[in-house]
Amino acid sequence: MSDEHGLMTSEDAMTEPWSTRWYTPLVVLGVAVLVLMVLALAIVEVLVAEAPSVVGPESWTTPLERADEALRDGDVRQALAWWREARSVALRSQQWEGLVEVGDASRRLGARAGFRRDGDAQARDAYMTALERARRQHSLDGVLRVAAAFGELGEREVVVHAVRIAEHQAADDPRARERVRAVADRLMTHPLEVGTPATIPGGVEP
Amino acid sequence: MTEPTPAVTPWTTHLEAMDAAIAGNNASAAVLAWRHAYAAALDQPGWRGLVDVAGAALRIGTIPGFKKAAESRARESYWTALFRARRQGSLNGVLDTAEAFGTLGDRVMVEQCIRIAERLAVLTGDTEAADRVRVLAADLAQRYVETDLTSRR
Numbered sequence: 243m244s245d246e247h248g249l250m251t252s253e254d255a256m257t258e259p260w261s262t263r264w265y266t267p268l269v270v271l272g273v274a275v276l277v278l279m280v281l282a283l284a285i286v287e288v289l290v291a292e293a294p295s296v297v298g299p300e301s302w303t304t305p306l307e308r309a310d311e312a313l314r315d316g317d318v319r320q321a322l323a324w325w326r327e328a329r330s331v332a333l334r335s336q337q338w339e340g341l342v343e344v345g346d347a348s349r350r351l352g353a354r355a356g357f358r359r360d361g362d363a364q365a366r367d368a369y370m371t372a373l374e375r376a377r378r379q380h381s382l383d384g385v386l387r388v389a390a391a392f393g394e395l396g397e398r399e400v401v402v403h404a405v406r407i408a409e410h411q412a413a414d415d416p417r418a419r420e421r422v423r424a425v426a427d428r429l430m431t432h433p434l435e436v437g438t439p440a441t442i443p444g445g446v447e448p
Numbered sequence: 449m450t451e452p453t454p455a456v457t458p459w460t461t462h463l464e465a466m467d468a469a470i471a472g473n474n475a476s477a478a479v480l481a482w483r484h485a486y487a488a489a490l491d492q493p494g495w496r497g498l499v500d501v502a503g504a505a506l507r508i509g510t511i512p513g514f515k516k517a518a519e520s521r522a523r524e525s526y527w528t529a530l531f532r533a534r535r536q537g538s539l540n541g542v543l544d545t546a547e548a549f550g551t552l553g554d555r556v557m558v559e560q561c562i563r564i565a566e567r568l569a570v571l572t573g574d575t576e577a578a579d580r581v582r583v584l585a586a587d588l589a590q591r592y593v594e595t596d597l598t599s600r601r
Contacts, residue, residue, distance in 0.1 A: 330487065336520070366535075367490055367528050374527045378520065400531070403560070 341372035498529035550592035
């Protein structure tokens with residue numbers, strides 16, 4: 243009897259439609275939650291990929307300060323480690339400012355630690371990346387700041403290239419055009435000494 | 449038109465890890481590996497590493513949602529590669545980056561590369577190199593500059 247009852251129950255369950263079974267709403271709810279979680283993760287992934295990272299200036303200034311401190315203590319290896327840390331953060335930041343500071347620091351380190359040539363080479367790379375970012379972000383301050391940095395390195399051809407970009411960006415703004423002209427005149431006619439701090443009239447300070 | 453690259457470079461293993469991560473749909477691991485490769489290429493003096501790493505960035509761009517950021521990183525890397533190639537007097541480097549900028553649709557940078565290549569060829573005083581550059585520059589201009597201008601009309 244119990245076997246029959248058991249068989250009957252099992253057969254009933256097999257023939258009962260899915261929609262009327264007691265656990266169906268739970269399964270549907272579970273699947274829906276899973277799908278929503280996967281969708282939410284995909285959206286977060288896309289947003290994180292497209293949105294610029296929010297990295298503040300302290301992210302690179304702190305390791306650069308530590309690099310300078312290490313250099314003052316005569317620990318070149320540690321100074322370079324901090325400089326690399328700053329470069330890594332600046333590259334990730336998607337901003338031009340950090341790379342300009344990293345370039346400046348590279349020159350300082352190279353000059354003080356006796357590897358000026360390598361320091362200047364690393365600085366050029368950082369400035370070049372900064373120039374591309376400033377161009378893409380339509381930052382006249384950035385382009386002019388990088389132009390000044392290349393001027394300090396005696397890279398006349400790159401200065402001309404940067405000034406062209408700046409002229410293009412300033413095309414519709416008379417005051418901006420005036421700024422570009424002033425910087426161009428200064429950089430083209432009076433090459434700066436290596437190590438001279440770069441200042442841009444009306445622009446951001448390094 | 450390419451200079452030989454050593455089989456194993458400081459960035460090779462990172463790029464292999466990146467490709468494996470892309471194949472495994474692991475975007476964050478791919479980006480991390482790419483950053484290591486980029487740092488390794490920056491730490492070497494040549495231009496070739498940066499061209500390789502830039503191309504790798506474009507592969508990350510195949511991951512949904514990463515196209516724009518990947519193209520930006522590639523462009524930055526090509527700029528630096530171009531600058532290094534120019535400093536090192538490498539016509540191959542300049543022309544390789546010209547090709548890369550063309551692929552990215554950056555007509556202005558293709559023109560810039562051609563100008564640099566022409567100046568380098570003159571500076572070397574090598575007439576054969578100058579002729580080679582003239583032919584390649586004409587080809588680049590035809591494919592990327594004139595085609596782009598025609599399509600805008």
